[in-house]
Amino acid sequence: MNQNSIKVQTEPRVLFVDMNSFFARCEQQDNYWLRGRPVAVCVYTGQYGFAIALSVEAKRMGVKTGMRLNEAMKLCPELIPLESNPPRYRQYHTKIINILKRYCPEVIPKSIDEAIVNLTNYKMVYPDAVFIAKKIKEDIKREVGDWLTCSIGIAPNAFLAKLGSDMGGFDGLQIITTQNIDDKLASLKLSDLPGIGKNMAYRLERAGITTPLQMRYTAPERLKAVFKSIEGVYWHYKLNFIETGMSVTDYKGMQAMRQISADKRSNPEYIEQLFLTLCTTLEKRMVHHHFYCKNIGFTVKYTDDSRWDDGFSISIPIQDAISLMRMIKKRIMQFEEKTQAAPVFNDKISGLRIMVTDFVNTGKMMYSLFEDVNRGETARKTMYAIQQKFGADKLKRAVEVTDGKVVADVIGFGCVKDLTELDYLMPGEN
Numbered sequence: 001m002n003q004n005s006i007k008v009q010t011e012p013r014v015l016f017v018d019m020n021s022f023f024a025r026c027e028q029q030d031n032y033w034l035r036g037r038p039v040a041v042c043v044y045t046g047q048y049g050f051a052i053a054l055s056v057e058a059k060r061m062g063v064k065t066g067m068r069l070n071e072a073m074k075l076c077p078e079l080i081p082l083e084s085n086p087p088r089y090r091q092y093h094t095k096i097i098n099i100l101k102r103y104c105p106e107v108i109p110k111s112i113d114e115a116i117v118n119l120t121n122y123k124m125v126y127p128d129a130v131f132i133a134k135k136i137k138e139d140i141k142r143e144v145g146d147w148l149t150c151s152i153g154i155a156p157n158a159f160l161a162k163l164g165s166d167m168g169g170f171d172g173l174q175i176i177t178t179q180n181i182d183d184k185l186a187s188l189k190l191s192d193l194p195g196i197g198k199n200m201a202y203r204l205e206r207a208g209i210t211t212p213l214q215m216r217y218t219a220p221e222r223l224k225a226v227f228k229s230i231e232g233v234y235w236h237y238k239l240n241f242i243e244t245g246m247s248v249t250d251y252k253g254m255q256a257m258r259q260i261s262a263d264k265r266s267n268p269e270y271i272e273q274l275f276l277t278l279c280t281t282l283e284k285r286m287v288h289h290h291f292y293c294k295n296i297g298f299t300v301k302y303t304d305d306s307r308w309d310d311g312f313s314i315s316i317p318i319q320d321a322i323s324l325m326r327m328i329k330k331r332i333m334q335f336e337e338k339t340q341a342a343p344v345f346n347d348k349i350s351g352l353r354i355m356v357t358d359f360v361n362t363g364k365m366m367y368s369l370f371e372d373v374n375r376g377e378t379a380r381k382t383m384y385a386i387q388q389k390f391g392a393d394k395l396k397r398a399v400e401v402t403d404g405k406v407v408a409d410v411i412g413f414g415c416v417k418d419l420t421e422l423d424y425l426m427p428g429e430n
């Protein structure tokens with residue numbers, strides 16, 4: 001389903017529905033005692049587990065997503081850590097999507113807690129989009145869960161509708177129209193626009209484009225030059241009522257995982273090679289789909305059922321196995337240095353899992369981006385060093401030559417799974 005078109009839409013008939021603090025709210029929905037209390041949803045609730053989602057009460061106490069529990073509990077001793085429950089969130093997700101589909105078939109889930117409802121072609125049935133947005137909020141509360149709230153943005157295109165939902169905040173409802181868009185944008189910074197990170201904001205500022213309002217009135221060719229990519233043109237479209245965001249993202253994430261048998265876990269070389277093989281598996285899949293990832297997750301499981309989890313976002317999308325591996329290793333080293341804890345890779349390892357999410361499909365963008373990043377110096381040097389050392393296309397062959405045995409093992413166990421069902425997706429901050 002691709003409903004993008006370069007036609008300018010002026011009527012605000014696209015709804016962006018964003019569930020508030022979704023994972024935490026689902027937990028509070030199912031356990032009455034948790035309501036009104038600071039809750040942190042974690043993949044793992046041990047000392048070094050980290051919060052992947054927080055209730056508004058926890059956010060108010062200054063707890064941030066990504067904080068490790070030992071830090072978070074210091075900040076907020078009443079914090080209640082809960083192990084995440086993906087089937088529960090998927091169930092609620094499905095119920096919510098079914099409510100939305102009641103209004104029109106053009107519903108596009110964007111993540112586990114976000115969806116677009118495109119009412120553009122249903123003007124005869126629903127002349128008033130604001131009325132429908134209010135109905136949706138009521139339906140969700142009445143039929144799915146009284147504790148489940150959402151912020152809805154309404155605009156002529158999906159991007160501006162999302163911006164509206166962001167601006168609406170908790171239980172919000174914001175409408176962005178051709179009449180009020182300039183006023184709405186005037187209150188925002190560049191980095192308030194979903195998709196504009198710190199690096200890009202800095203690049204725009206250096207080019208003399210300092211506010212979203214100014215960006216809206218910048219010619220598409222100029223934005224293309226600043227972005228050094230067609231993305232710049234899309235940004236002009238987004239801010240000028242042309243649709244670019246109305247397509248289904250097929251892949252939300254991919255993961256590669258492996259159990260490690262008792263006779264292998266005391267062999268550091270095996271573990272090292274397995275690690276590289278898992279990274280290479282993900283690289284092959286990302287290359288196949290022309291994806292680069294911006295979010296990486298990593299789990300080490302141990303024989304006593306404990307685990308070490310990490311997850312982080314990067315500003316420069318990557319695709320290659322070695323960058324993936326180095327970034328994870330760097331995180332591990334920083335963790336070991338900071339905590340003086342036992343090494344993450346030790347002879348009690350029983351499994352490894354690597355996840356990549358937050359894809360961008362950018363063709364050849366990686367290298368052009370590397371030429372122009374301001375804060376990616378280290379990453380750039382690393383990449384060039386790798387290219388020089390192995391050559392861009394020799395990388396994979398080098399891997400296959402050195403660990404043919406491990407590759408065979410991976411195929412033998414046969415457990416590499418793509419996540420098409422929104423597993424492990426983290427909800428947005430709203």
Ligand SMILES: [Mg+2]
Nearest residue numbers: 019113428430
């Ligand atoms: Mg949300």
